[in-house]
Amino acid sequence: MKCYTGIDLGSTTTKAVVLDADGHVLGRGITNSRSNYDVACDVARAEALTDARFNLFGHELGDSPRLAERRDDFLALLRRNFRLEQYLVQLGHLGERCVMLAERMEMEGARMRPVDAVKKIFEDMHTEAANLFAPGAKLRSDFFRDLAGSRYAALAKYLARQKNLDFEALIGVYDKSIIPVENTIGGSSFQTMLDAAVRRTLSDGLVSGMESELEHALSRTLATNLIEAVSVGTGYGRARLPFPKERIRSEILCHGLGAHATFPDTRTVLDIGGQDTKAIQVDEHGVVTSFQMNDRCAAGCGRYLGYIAEEMNLGLHELGPMAMQSKRTVRINSTCTVFAGAELRDRLSSGQRREDILDGLHRAIMLRAMSLLARSGGVANEFSFTGGVAKNPAAVRALRGLVQESYGDRTINISPESIYMGALGAAIFALREHTPGKEVLLTTSGGTQWS
Amino acid sequence: MESRLTPPTAIGALTARCEELIADLDLGNVRAWRAAHPGRVVIGYLPIYAPRELVHAAGGLAVGIVGAGEELEIVRGDACFQSYICHLPRSVIELGLSGKLDSLDGMIFPSTCDVIRNLSGIWSLSFPKKWVRYLDLPQNFDASMGGVFYRGMLEGMLRELCELSGVDPKQADLRGAIRAFNANRRALRELYALRATEPWLTPTSEVYVLVRAGLLLPVEEHTAMIERYLGLAKAREARPVDNARVALRGAFCEQPPIELVKTLERAGCYVVDDDFLPMLRWPERDVDESGDPLDALVAAWLDTPLEAPSRYTRCNAEKGQVLIDTVRSTRAEGVIFAAPSFCDPALLDRPLLLGALDRAKIVHTSFKYAENTGQMQPIREQAGTFADSIKLWGEA
Amino acid sequence: MTNSVVKEPSMLLQKDMISGHYSKLARAEETGNTVAYTFVPGNLTELMLAFDMLPVHPEINALQNGMRKLSGEYIAEAERAGHSEDVCTYVKCDIGMSLKGNIGPTGEKMPPPNLLLLSYTGCFTFMKWFELLRERYDCATTMLHVPYQAEGHITKDARDYVVKQLREVTIPALEKASGKRYDEDRLREYLARSAKAEDDLVWVLESAKHTPSPIDAYFGGVYYIGPLFTAFRGTEAAVEYYQALRKEVQSRIENGEGPLTPEGQMRDQRFRLVVEGPPNWTHFREFWKMFYDEGAVVVASSYTKVGGLYDRGFRHDPDRPLESLAEYCLGCYTNLNLPSRVDLLVDYVNDYQADGFLVNSVKSCDSFSSGQLVMLREIEKRTGLPGAFIETDLVDPRYFSAANVRNRLESYFQMLSQKRATAVTS
Structure with a gap:
């Protein structure tokens, strides 16, 4: 089976998306970016192909009526193992x-x-x-x-x-x-690890008595050859990707296209990643018509949240949920990374509550994003929010409020896969490279919409 | 008489009213003035100086715009300015684009710096229907050159103001305006003089808001307010404490948060002089009330030793001289140089001023702020250390 | 790479002119020449030459030091001496150079000024800069206040004001500093030569209307404006330089050739751009490469107008010597208000058939940078083209992030290609 890969080499994470020839997402993979870009890229790609295998395996399992009803539990367990x-x-x-x-x-x-x-x-x-x-x-x-x-x-x-x-x-x-x-790729093959995982999963007894059908499905899955026809790279570190120049696209184009493919009525995209924030306007074809990126100052990017998490000794994922507990947002004017630590300690020692400060910080970051959106031409309908920070509920809440205040009603799209938008766009470019003029229709898990 | 009975409450009410005026970013009192004076014009002006007398003579109200402090969230302002530009133009644009300055019929942008100069162009592009005037204050102080040019500019401005307001002021109106502002500036000079001699009666946190209210009030009302405060303050029964007497410089345009002024006082400083809001206090002398009013305004600009980084000093000896004279006359023991971040005029001037202070053996300390600075801890520490060191040297 | 840089013959000619000037400056004390420091926008070169004074342009020294990788150390020196990290790096580079012995960019010592001729045109920092230098050198200083073109044109009042200052302040100051009498006929001769060279410069700048463009009007343009914007306006050397340059460009037009880059002839011109803002000097060649590698050629720029808007018709006029000098000062790009700057750039986009425009916003320069984001949106609105926005600095090497700039430029060029591709298919 021919597949088309997009790889987004970001400052904190590297993402890969694999499409089939019809533009369906076969799999997604993510890993932390590291000093060896080639390895980061290979690991993300391997993760995406692994995910693709599991998805294919899921289809195979679905074909067997006996297995179908336990499929999801079994697959989840298998993935964990x-x-x-x-x-x-x-x-x-x-x-x-x-x-x-x-x-x-x-x-x-x-x-x-x-x-x-x-x-x-x-x-x-x-x-x-x-x-x-x-x-x-x-x-x-x-x-x-x-x-x-x-x-x-x-x-x-x-x-x-x-x-x-x-x-x-x-x-x-x-x-x-x-x-x-x-920075080195491990020696064990997918097959070896999968075998071990299957053994471990079977010992659980979830599917006892269906071993032969399982084995059948598994061998069919493994028999499908995934051949990478074209891959396109993007992201902050794209210049260092092991790709020829013509296989590299700017992340602006990729994020615009990825968001368009996921939510076809998107006209404005906001992407907040680790290193930078991008405000992008696209037309009805997903072609970028204007964009703005944050200036040299890192304030207001994902990295800033990481810094705050470190200061507060919290996991990055814990910041948003904690800020959601806030009843009274504290106004924070400076999003300067240099002063963040001192300001935090100052506020905590003056008796302000952690969740209220955090909520204020999220609002401050989103204010910077709003400025960038204004620079790029405003927020049109529909509006898609992508990038790692889109997973953060407090960031989303702040953004929704600010968009409403400044622009009124807007449909705001957020996909659970929004961190993969850049890689998805790159994968679509890869597919187009192979079949020029192809308009890609995506059948992803969709996403949530708020109006 | 009532004030004699309850001075603290009366002063409290007065300063509370000023704080309210300052905090009202929608300019409620200006809107009220407009409603009460239909057909009259309201003209905004930016730091650091504009001849408000012309607006007054044309029957209008001149309103000083110095930013928005720490309360306004900036979105559109940041969309217009890069991170390395000071904060004031962001908040002014934010105010304008969010309709908070709709009560103004026009704006005067003086030649304070490149940022305010360019803001005049941004304003013309953003509000094409509003009257916008760039006030190119002369840097040549010869009456036959800078004077002639400036007079031409004032004539043009007055002509346009008349068209805008439909009022054609007579010489008497202009003289009346000069008289009103002379009275106001006299009251302010008296206030500054009182603070310099007895700062414990007139904390700068009060003086500052009282003076600043002058940006928003009709001049006569403001004069009365200052005079009332002077009466109340003089009657106060406060005693001096062992604070360091300091003069403050650098804050002539973008204003620090009021909290910063309070922080300095809490850190053990008596601010006995400052360069806040020169637009309200310049020229620091009476403008001639008898001759040709425009000539009088021109002469006031050319001949008064006004010191600010935006104004050219003709020779090295002139640099910092007004400051040093002020330090001596107010018996200040040191200078705090507090400038807004990215303020080119203030920060480029700083080495020159500090050099002049060094030569005069006047101690100083420097820091930067923005109008929305939220962190006072470092400033408290620095000012406290400075005040302590002054007291130590003073005793030695 | 440095060894094999390709240069146009006119560039070599200019290089000789510049090094000749620096050695003249180095020998000023022995030869008895007097020296005036002054700025490029609104410079009064012909007038200074009429008094046999040698001009020194501190911002040219700063940019030369930037290109020669000396600026970082000078800026650090000035910051150690108490200058704020927030302010203009031209100033700090100049002060730093002076603190470190005033050795000019060519390695020769710069003479101290006999006069600081402050033509205060379009930049408030100039005034502070010369106040700072005056304190260092304790020398005569004269201020020429050039009013801003707030109303979008040169008013009679403004011109009269400048002329009167020239006559009553500037000329007496030059007489005093040089020990020579003012000779208006000599000034007229210089002005006549200026006008000749100006005609040729305009011809060269407007050659970019050809497709392919025979010049890069920004990266190449900064060389083309060199002699006219600095010490050579009004000299025979400048007239000859522009004749030679014109011939060079003429031959490229005839051969359908593009501009010469440091890596040779630029062949593929995929994007024609208009650029607003000064270039970055510390990474000038790397910056330029980001353009020509992508096939982007700059067809018009505002920076090449900071020393005069000759392409809009202005010429120095021997028949109106002081009036035309006044109009020259008042008319420099840095002295235009924002709406006029927008008009000019929109005209450039249209007249030069540009595919896009780019703002290089420099941290140092509020005069240029403050308001550029508003200009960008206005130009986008009026031309229907998307603009690009990048941030660098003039001579602060800390403020040039190659990855950052490249990222934006690549994104911009790819966006232009993508738009072009869809415009073709639909």
């Missing part, structure tokens, strides 16, 4: 590296002797891994770096206190090891 297998493989690499490094430190006569501690940490991490991915467990992040990092830190902290070891030195071992590990 697959992720667990991926995690374990990477954890193995990381463990090896960390131990190696610890041994070298001892050989070089470090004051502390970290080998035993590091070994112990990884033993524990292996043991608890299954719990991390167990049904119902809430994953703090989708990325290995974050998951492993937070567990390592917690265990190292415990050990350091218990055994009176140097915590910073233990963390140093991790910090030095994670970068090479995430």
